Amino acid sequence: MEKTTLFDKIWDAHVVKSVPSGPDVFFIDKHFIHEVTSPVAFLNLETRGIGVKNPSRTIATPDHNVPTVDQDKTIKDKLSRMQVERLRENCAKYGIELHDLGSAHHGIVHVIGPELGITQPGMTIVCGDSHTSTHGAFGAIAFGIGTSEVEMVLATQCIMQSKAKKMRINIDGIAGKGVTSKDLILYVIAQISASGATGYFVEYAGTAIQSLSMEARMTVCNMSIEMGARGGLIAPDETTFDYLKGKKYAPQGEDWDKTVAYWKTLKTDEGAVFDKEYHFDAADIEPMITYGTNPGMGIKIVGNIPTTEGMEGSNKTSYLKSLAYMGFEPGEAIKGKKVDFVFVGSCTNGRIEDIRSVAEFVKGHKKADNITAWIVPGSREVEKMAHEEGLVKILEEAGFELRQPGCSACLAMNDDKIPSGKYAVSTSNRNFEGRQGPGARTMLASPLTVAAVAVRGEICDPREVFQN
Amino acid sequence: MAYDKFTVLTSTAVPLPTDNVDTDQIIPARFLKATERVGFGDNLFRDWRYDVEGNPKKDFVLNDPTYSGKILLSGRNFGSGSSREHAVWALYDYGFRCVVSSFFADIFKNNCLNIGVLPVTVSPQFADKLLEKITANPAETITVDIPSQKITLDSTGESESFDINEYKKDNMQNGFDDIDYLLSMSEEIDAFASDK
Numbered sequence: 289m290e291k292t293t294l295f296d297k298i299w300d301a302h303v304v305k306s307v308p309s310g311p312d313v314f315f316i317d318k319h320f321i322h323e324v325t326s327p328v329a330f331l332n333l334e335t336r337g338i339g340v341k342n343p344s345r346t347i348a349t350p351d352h353n354v355p356t357v358d359q360d361k362t363i364k365d366k367l368s369r370m371q372v373e374r375l376r377e378n379c380a381k382y383g384i385e386l387h388d389l390g391s392a393h394h395g396i397v398h399v400i401g402p403e404l405g406i407t408q409p410g411m412t413i414v415c416g417d418s419h420t421s422t423h424g425a426f427g428a429i430a431f432g433i434g435t436s437e438v439e440m441v442l443a444t445q446c447i448m449q450s451k452a453k454k455m456r457i458n459i460d461g462i463a464g465k466g467v468t469s470k471d472l473i474l475y476v477i478a479q480i481s482a483s484g485a486t487g488y489f490v491e492y493a494g495t496a497i498q499s500l501s502m503e504a505r506m507t508v509c510n511m512s513i514e515m516g517a518r519g520g521l522i523a524p525d526e527t528t529f530d531y532l533k534g535k536k537y538a539p540q541g542e543d544w545d546k547t548v549a550y551w552k553t554l555k556t557d558e559g560a561v562f563d564k565e566y567h568f569d570a571a572d573i574e575p576m577i578t579y580g581t582n583p584g585m586g587i588k589i590v591g592n593i594p595t596t597e598g599m600e601g602s603n604k605t606s607y608l609k610s611l612a613y614m615g616f617e618p619g620e621a622i623k624g625k626k627v628d629f630v631f632v633g634s635c636t637n638g639r640i641e642d643i644r645s646v647a648e649f650v651k652g653h654k655k656a657d658n659i660t661a662w663i664v665p666g667s668r669e670v671e672k673m674a675h676e677e678g679l680v681k682i683l684e685e686a687g688f689e690l691r692q693p694g695c696s697a698c699l700a701m702n703d704d705k706i707p708s709g710k711y712a713v714s715t716s717n718r719n720f721e722g723r724q725g726p727g728a729r730t731m732l733a734s735p736l737t738v739a740a741v742a743v744r745g746e747i748c749d750p751r752e753v754f755q756n
Numbered sequence: 757m758a759y760d761k762f763t764v765l766t767s768t769a770v771p772l773p774t775d776n777v778d779t780d781q782i783i784p785a786r787f788l789k790a791t792e793r794v795g796f797g798d799n800l801f802r803d804w805r806y807d808v809e810g811n812p813k814k815d816f817v818l819n820d821p822t823y824s825g826k827i828l829l830s831g832r833n834f835g836s837g838s839s840r841e842h843a844v845w846a847l848y849d850y851g852f853r854c855v856v857s858s859f860f861a862d863i864f865k866n867n868c869l870n871i872g873v874l875p876v877t878v879s880p881q882f883a884d885k886l887l888e889k890i891t892a893n894p895a896e897t898i899t900v901d902i903p904s905q906k907i908t909l910d911s912t913g914e915s916e917s918f919d920i921n922e923y924k925k926d927n928m929q930n931g932f933d934d935i936d937y938l939l940s941m942s943e944e945i946d947a948f949a950s951d952k
Contacts, residue, residue: 304948305941310923313941315948325840327791336935342949353789367789374791418839418863434841434867436933444938446945449866450921482776483833486862516836518862582776582836601884602831606775699785699838708808720780720837722803 291557293454294523295489298429298554302412304446311448316345317411319441320397321384323350323371324701325416329439330378340382340442347406348379349387351396352417353701356664356691359389368702382442395667395693398422398635402506403669405535409524409551414441419635419717421512424521425505426528427554429489431519452518453563455488456556459496461570466751468645469504470637470715470734472496473511474576474586476568482584486516488564491556496570497522502531503641510636511717514583523555575750578719578732579622581610585719587622589737589749595619613721614729615709625747627731629712630661630738631724632688634698637715638666640673642735646688647679649739649754655687656745662704663688664696688742700725713741759872761931765853766899766910768825771891772817777830778837779864783846785838796842797849818850822894829887830857832880835864844868854900856907858883869924870933876900876907876918885914902928 292300304313326348333339340346353368363369372389379386387393393400398419401407409427414420418432437447457476477484490512497508505522512520529548532538539547574588587593593611595618596604611618616625632638632646643665655661663683665671671693674680680690697704698716700723706712708727715738719730731747740750787799804816812819828847834857835843844867847855853873858880860868868875878886889896889909897910902925908915920928927933938945 304945307923307937310921313938313945315945315952317952324788328793331792338939352785365789370791371789416839416841418837432839432863434839434844434863434870436841436867436870436935440934440938443935444942444945445949446938446941448923448934448938452862482836483859483861486833486859513837513863516833516861582778602773602775605773606831609774699780701785701788718778718780718837720778722784723780726784726803726808 291560293556293560293562294427294491294521294554295429295454298410298412299451307448311450313446314449315412315446316414316441318406318413319346320401320413320415320420321346321348321438322352322397322415322417323375324352325435326378326438327371327374329435329442332439333442338443340384341445343383345445346384346442347387347401348375348384349394349397349400350375350389352695352699354389354694355702356694356696356704359692365702392668395669396635396638396695398510399638399666399670402426402502403535403667405532405538408532408538409528409554414447418513419510421517421519422506422510422635424509424512424519425502427521427524427551429519429521432513452489453487455485455490455517455564456562456566457490457492458494458565458567459492459570460494460567461496463496463570463573466575466736467570467573468734468736469500469507471573471576472570473508474578474583474732475573477511477515477583478576478586479568480515480566482514482582483516485512488517490517490520492520492522498525501641502527503639506639507636511583514717524551575734575737577622577713577737577747579614579616581613581719581721583717583719583732585610586732589623589747592619592621593617623747623749626711627659627713627741627746628710629706630659630742631664631697631712631714631716632662632735632738633664633666633696634716635666635695636717637735638664638670640670642715643670643674643679644677646735646739647682649736649750650686650688650743651682653686653743655742658745659742661688661742662691662697664691664704665693667693686742697724699723700728706730713738713747758931758933762853762872762874762902762928764899764901764903765826766897767827768823768894768896769827769829769886769890769898770817770823770825771829771887773831773887775831776833776836779835779840779843780837782835782843783840788840788842793845795849796846797851800846800850826852827854827856827898827900828852829883829890830855832857832859834860836861839863839867841867841871844871844873848873856883856886869928872928872931874900874902874928878907878916878918882916885909
């Protein structure tokens with residue numbers, strides 16, 4: 289029998305038809321929608337005079353533009369309010385499950401899907417958001433789509449896409465102290481560049497990946513798109529099953545055992561061939577931070593910003609433009625740079641383990657005077673746990689401001705903006721120009737590094753700040 | 757939704773020789789709040805095009821009357837980052853029907869083809885040549901021919917062929933989108949879905 293990859297197995301099982309000299313008609317199991325990329329899709333359905341084919345396969349939540357204070361009140365920003373109201377209207381009209389602001393399971397779409405057990409191994413999952421790759425942590429094919437495709441899924445439960453090439457990224461060995469899954473993925477992106485996986489779907493494998501918790505795996509898969517990959521996945525194992533067991537939408541009772549038996553078959557065959565393969569050693573990885581304006585521009589915190597040696601043409605021009613935006617010089621150290629804001633949150637690092645790790649490390653410390661520290665839980669559930677576990681109290685005593693769930697300063701569609709020219713060390717996923725507000729300068733790092741930076745007030749190595 | 761048919765396009769072009777232009781630059785997130793597909797062209801490259809007071813930045817190419825046209829010549833890895841189709845709506849609404857680069861981000865390329873903007877991938881050498889020629893002489897025209905899958909620098913006749921699958925090629929030439937095709941397969945999809 290032909291040896292196939294996990295990606296092949298799931299993809300091939302969802303192809304309704306391959307169009308000759310064209311894409312595949314690809315069946316979608318679960319579809320997440322939010323307020324920003326869905327309204328035009330619904331409007332187009334109306335124009336065409338068609339409805340939603342299978343509302344039970346779509347789940348909605350408003351997350352991108354929502355305020356992170358006073359969520360019980362009417363949204364002040366008129367356009368944001370209209371988008372959220374339109375989402376409510378569309379969900380009511382077509383019978384789509386909505387986890388609205390203030391409800392028990394409201395939150396960032398990629399946080400609540402796994403939390404509710406909607407995300408499961410072997411599924412195909414799409415959303416009008418590139419960080420849909422997060423769900424790949426469960427051994428699902430999950431990727432971001434455009435609004436035209438949102439419309440296709442609503443209308444037909446299918447999209448038309450060509451199968452991506454296959455890449456495997458193996459990380460073996462044991463990571464050192466202070467190295468988190470965020471550092472692993474920032475390291476990989478820095479190694480293969482922000483476009484190094486374009487055209488590929490990535491499988492992450494190796495002992496360093498297998499040893500990660502589900503939440504840490506989500507952080508890795510989340511950032512697949514930041515190296516250009518359509519998505520990334522990890523074969524499901526006992527860690528996956530333990531996480532899903534008992535979740536609201538996970539299979540229950542007898543059904544559970546049957547489903548787990550199927551999930552156990554979801555892995556790449558020994559000897560299956562990938563179009564491209566990388567091997568990394570976790571022991572080589574140190575705490576990472578970005579210094580430029582794409583996520584591939586990352587270095588170890590104790591390292592120096594690369595010089596322009598060997599660069600030419602548009603490559604060099606673009607590099608210098610990026611550093612000029614950041615206010616950095618080629619060749620200088622990143623450690624010791626002053627910081628103004630820290631942000632803990634987003635679909636990359638806004639889950640309970642992230643908040644626990646920040647709280648554990650800032651306990652008994654105070655944030656530096658020059659730092660404004662925002663912490664935004666990924667969901668109501670995360671927020672609730674953070675209160676129950678006493679984390680909120682610790683964080684507030686350290687001078688962090690806890691806000692309500694949403695995408696917040698990751699993309700600054702709401703009022704959570706970093707002012708122009710200011711530096712933010714952020715647990716989010718993108719350091720693009722203006723991503724966290726016009727003129728804002730973003731450096732991406734792990735929650736642990738963010739905690740250390742909050743305490744010191746400058747870029748620092750978390751291993752030096754927190755000795756234990 | 758349906759768009760204007762695209763077969764052969766001859767036009768001057770706008771050079772933007774920057775690498776890694778992400779969709780947050782093409783249209784920043786704060787301009788994604790519309791509930792209809794209108795007015796996105798006004799905010800195309802918003803923060804490169806206008807200062808904080810809304811005054812045009814003189815050194816940005818879209819504010820330079822020397823360059824215009826329906827073709828955008830860009831650097832490597834164009835359209836990376838967010839999957840927002842609004843980025844392509846902004847390009848289309850502004851008047852671009854074709855983007856030329858030596859390398860496109862994946863989701864962006866799909867989004868382009870879904871709404872009738874043609875992404876043309878050329879070799880890095882040809883991309884550099886086009887940028888150089890157009891920058892030096894803004895009156896130069898480029899012809900993009902879908903039926904023969906060819907892009908030509910008209911003054912010299914230098915050309916390259918480009919990839920596009922037969923299905924999308926047919927769609928572009930007829931102004932079709934995928935929904936009509938998918939709706940026509942309704943029964944097959946239902947049969948497939950029955951055991952899912």
